[in-house]
Amino acid sequence: MAILATLLPSALMTYRRDEPAPRRAVARAQEPPTARLGPIPITATGILIVIALIGSLAYLLYAITVRDTSQIPLLASGAVVLGLVFGAVAVVGARAAWRSSVRGRDGRAFAHALVGGIASLVAAACFAGAFIMATLSQNPTT
Numbered sequence: 001m002a003i004l005a006t007l008l009p010s011a012l013m014t015y016r017r018d019e020p021a022p023r024r025a026v027a028r029a030q031e032p033p034t035a036r037l038g039p040i041p042i043t044a045t046g047i048l049i050v051i052a053l054i055g056s057l058a059y060l061l062y063a064i065t066v067r068d069t070s071q072i073p074l075l076a077s078g079a080v081v082l083g084l085v086f087g088a089v090a091v092v093g094a095r096a097a098w099r100s101s102v103r104g105r106d107g108r109a110f111a112h113a114l115v116g117g118i119a120s121l122v123a124a125a126c127f128a129g130a131f132i133m134a135t136l137s138q139n140p141t142t
Contacts, residue, residue: 049088056081076133083126090120 035042060082063074093116100109 045092049085049092052081052085052088056085072133072137076130076137079126079130079133083123083130086119086123086126090116090123092116093119 040046056078060075060078063071063078066074093112097109097112097116100106100112
């Protein structure tokens with residue numbers, strides 16, 4: 001009988017509504033007008049990341065063409081810099097995903113999260129490659 005009393009609805013119990021609760025209107029602050037390249041806004045952070053990405057890729061291409069004993073350390077340092085750049089892209093992607101989700105733009109938030117996640121995986125791969133190359137470039141001690 002005690003089980004039956006706990007299963008029966010009482011005055012303290014509430015029922016869920018059949019219809020979903022109305023979504024609260026998200027206060028959308030006006031974004032300051034920025035220069036745009038199509039749908040993509042041009043920001044100082046974006047410009048710095050693009051410059052760093054191009055510079056680190058150019059340095060990595062230079063390190064690949066060097067054919068002497070310093071090639072492996074050059075590749076390792078290039079991979080570290082490239083990992084830092086992709087880490088920055090991952091942080092910007094996470095911030096953009098959060099901002100898009102707060103504004104109710106779920107599809108855009110998902111795309112930002114996907115780009116940020118892939119960038120973080122590439123950053124981890126660059127750091128792992130740099131660690132392996134740095135380990136290989138050391139002279140063995142016996």
